[in-house]
Amino acid sequence: MSVKNILCVMADQLLADYLSCYGHPTLQTPHIDALAARGVRFSRAYAQAPVCGPSRMSFYTGRYVSSHGSTYNGVPLRIGEMTIGDHLRPLGVRVAIVGKTHIAADRIGMARLGVDPCSIEGVYVRECGFEPYERDDGLWPDQSAPYDLAYNRYLRGLGYDAANPWHDYANAAEGEAGELLSGWLMRNATKPARVKEEHSETAYMTNRAMQFIDEAGEKPWCLHLSYIKPHWPYIAPAPYHAMYGRHDIIPPNRHQRERKNPHPVYGAFMRHEESINFTRTRVRDAVIPAYMGLIKQIDDHFGRLWRFLEERRLTERTLIVFTSDHGDYLGDHWLGEKDLFHEESVRVPMILYDPHSRADRTRNTVDDRLVEAIDLAPTFVEAAGGAPADHILEGRSLLPATRHPDDSTGVPWRTAAISECDYTFRWARLKLKRPVDGARGWMLRTKRWKYIFFESFRPQLFDLRTDPHELVDLGQSRACAKIRVDLHEQLFAWLRARRNRVTLPNVLVERSTNTYKNRGFLFGVW
Amino acid sequence: MSVKNILCVMADQLLADYLSCYGHPTLQTPHIDALAARGVRFSRAYAQAPVCGPSRMSFYTGRYVSSHGSTYNGVPLRIGEMTIGDHLRPLGVRVAIVGKTHIAADRIGMARLGVDPCSIEGVYVRECGFEPYERDDGLWPDQSAPYDLAYNRYLRGLGYDAANPWHDYANAAEGEAGELLSGWLMRNATKPARVKEEHSETAYMTNRAMQFIDEAGEKPWCLHLSYIKPHWPYIAPAPYHAMYGRHDIIPPNRHQRERKNPHPVYGAFMRHEESINFTRTRVRDAVIPAYMGLIKQIDDHFGRLWRFLEERRLTERTLIVFTSDHGDYLGDHWLGEKDLFHEESVRVPMILYDPHSRADRTRNTVDDRLVEAIDLAPTFVEAAGGAPADHILEGRSLLPATRHPDDSTGVPWRTAAISECDYTFRWARLKLKRPVDGARGWMLRTKRWKYIFFESFRPQLFDLRTDPHELVDLGQSRACAKIRVDLHEQLFAWLRARRNRVTLPNVLVERSTNTYKNRGFLFGVW
Secondary structure, three states: OOOOEEEEEEEOOOOHHHOHHHOOOOOOOHHHHHHHHHOEEEEEEEOOOOOHHHHHHHHHHOOOHHHHOOOOOOOOOOOOOOOHHHHHHHHOOEEEEEEOOOOOOOHHHHHHHOOOOOOHHHHHHHOOOOEEEEEOOOOOOOOOOOOOOHHHHHHHHOOOOOOOHHHHHHOEEEOOOOOEEEOOEHHHOOOEOOOOHHHOHHHHHHHHHHHHHHHHOOOOEEEEEEOOOOOOOOOEOOOHHHOOOHHHOOOOOOOHHHHOOOOHHHHHHHOOHHHHHHOOHHHHHHHHHHHHHHHHHHHHHHHHHHHHHHHOOHHHOEEEEEEEOOOOOOOHHHOOOOOOOOHHHHEEEEEEEOOOHHHHHHOOEEEEEEEEHHHHHHHHHHHOOOOOOOOOOOOOOOHHHHHOOOOOOOOOOOOOEEEEEEOOOOHHHHHHOOOOOOOEEEEEEOOOEEEEEEOOOOOEEEEOOOOOOOOOOOOOOHHHHHHHHHHHHHHHHHHHOOOOOOOOOHHHHHHHOOOOHHHOOOOOOO | OOOOEEEEEEEOOOOHHHOHHHOOOOOOOHHHHHHHHHOEEEEEEEOOOOOHHHHHHHHHHOOOHHHHOOOOOOOOOOOOOOOHHHHHHHHOOEEEEEEOOOOOOOHHHHHHHOOOOOOHHHHHHHOOOOEEEEEOOOOOOOOOOOOOOHHHHHHHHOOOOOOOHHHHHHOEEEOOOOOEEEOOOHHHOOOEOOOOHHHOHHHHHHHHHHHHHHHHOOOOEEEEEEOOOOOOOOOEOOOHHHOOOHHHOOOOOOOHHHHOOOOHHHHHHHOOHHHHHHOOHHHHHHHHHHHHHHHHHHHHHHHHHHHHHHHOOHHHOEEEEEEEOOOOOOOHHHOOOOOOOOHHHHEEEEEEEOOOHHHHHHOOEEEEEEEEHHHHHHHHHHHOOOOOOOOOOOOOOOHHHHHOOOOOOOOOOOOOEEEEEEOOOOHHHHHHOOOOOOOEEEEEEOOOEEEEEEOOOOOEEEEOOOOOOOOOOOOOOHHHHHHHHHHHHHHHHHHHOOOOOOOOOHHHHHHHOOOOHHHOOOOOEO
């Protein structure tokens, strides 16, 4: 059967290696594994930025960060940038979000162009092209939580009485004297959240996705189910808070050598509070089991969602993706959080289930070619029967990978994956005394090499063949000088090829080439 | 007195060297020269593209072609790109166009965002941010001339009876038997246009500028008076058609050596019809005197406009620029038209008259620093009392050049000027078998060197110190290998620094750096 619906499930800050199908030894994720068994698992998929906002804007626009310009969390996506919704709606697909997008709306651009934020077009600009069936970015400190946040209303209706039950119940635990232990503090990660599991965010968003699907009926839809977890606050509801202990933790991937004369940007990030804390065994022992529990919970709800789809025979005609927006260092490489370009931060899980019968022979296979987050937008357009707008979308459809794995299309696959970093907003920039527009970095990862270039600093280089754990920086190795020059030029060539002529489809460009004189503009004619 | 109004006069396809203040030996342009005597003449000013559309979009947006994305004539300027009008209007300035902008409106983007093309905001999108007091792009083959073009209505009202009097009178001559001799054909360039001089486009647009200024009254304004001439059709009204003869022509700047093993892109352009024709003495002898006559006519009308302003005491408070969007090969380097990066094509005249008393000591000076077309937008913003939006505008204000020529601001001047080419739409691309998105080129011009890089071809290099006429391509010289590597990296560094974070002013970026935890997002805290 051909594809009718699209379900794009994204976890937030989920390290690829924390799924059993990607090799985690103690964390079993059978439901996500089952999706991989039914589809293709991409083992080398990369986020276009190792930070939520810019990574997601790349997922949603199908364009690199340098092209869409939303380089960090909170940088509004410029008005006019097209998203998955803009590409799919003309094909008759209803495109909706349940959960997080992390878009900041370009309200100044809207005002300048007279786009009413409450018009249909205005809502799409504000909501990243999605119908906001349930928009919830999932991070609500008391000072920014809207009182009428739908999830908070839901919790209050269930008796979780608080101004901000998202925090006080879903993301906080309780001390022995009944005092509130905030999930914002990692010391509390071992405790259970005060919310019942079935009322937690992951459960709630799964329910909302099911409601959307039931309401959507027969019209084709594309639903982006976007879980906030296992992103911090690292706190899980019972019983997931206690499923794993310190003996289930993978040892940290780091080496003392990394701390000696590190690359300046890397060295500055090592001094961030989250990095310092995650170097401590005590922190990892408290946080990682909670992180694993949150993933286990997502897996269980993903299983519930699959059964729900199966009961409605929707798995037969729904393309399903499972991915994440970036990883989490968790103390690897002496770092916490994300932002930089080690595999732990920038590589993401990417599983594609294609219900089409032509994809049958690729089921339960692993594809180790270089895949990028921007590939999903053109994949969805092709799955919906459209032709990806090749003057705008910078990724490439993954359907040939499920349906023509032998590359019979004749188009060579990419030879490098790219990711971008803008650490302007971080303490590291202040420490390094870089100007606001001079704190950018790029990663170019080929099959063998990972080349990293931060503006105004020496490059980094890793040989992933001999050093898959990225513990030896060859950025100053004389023996690798020529390799660095070559990769540097590859990066330049990539940047030169950005698609900025976004207003004219290539087919029209081709058709209008050399037609001036036919149209009466007789220049240079004697 | 401080600046109140801004008048930006642009000629189209005017070679800098065809003004007497820039050194033309036989073509005297006393009125433009007088502006130079009252202001600063920039001797090394560059268009950001040697083609009308993209060059103008850079003038109007203050951004490089790679940033605004309108890479060639007819490529719509993407909705949301801000222009001079968008920057000046919030400062209380009325911003209008008389003449040509060459914008193609992003109608698809407008429809997607629900911007009504007839709303005020929609008109600004369509008209490149200008109030279309008199929009006339000046090239009207019969098949595309709108019947109600204002200039055509004007001519018909004067008795020039035709469906397209723009062509039949203003841009055509008459044969001995009364037959129409089209100005589109260069063979007719020696003849006078059938229109009276005072009804020609240059006269008409000057009149319209005066009408605007008289109507504008006391409110500050910025008027872009944008002449279509001396752009082809190369045909001048009497008496200008006969003011110059072949003895007044500068000899072509070319050398037989250039035709031997030329750079492939250059070689392909040499085979264009306009190039082949302009290598012929007969063509140059016919066309160049007409071209000179059209410039002389502009100079006379510019003189008329200056007197008009002076009579109203407007020269005391009006910042005036005289420039062009690009040059014209006219047979130099065996080429016609423009498109490539020789000085004849990419260098433009740039004269800045700043009425402010602080500019008195720079009057009648020549500034040989590298200036770019994108510098005008921030110049106008600063002149109007605003702070240029440094996260969007990529040029730099020229007011320090008129008011602080000793660089007392402490900010170093740029070390290179950039121009960009997209020859996708030209025959040369077909000849070279390049794909639609693989026909881009870049010029980086430092004080001494000009480095040119076309995608997938060897570079070009000129030493402007020893070879100011650009007759010796050092692109394959072994002695210059290190210089090329250095310039190539400079080009990469330039491309990395493009301003794509356009939705967030740098001052807000600075202010919000490292504030996450203050706002309650307590990540990495134990």
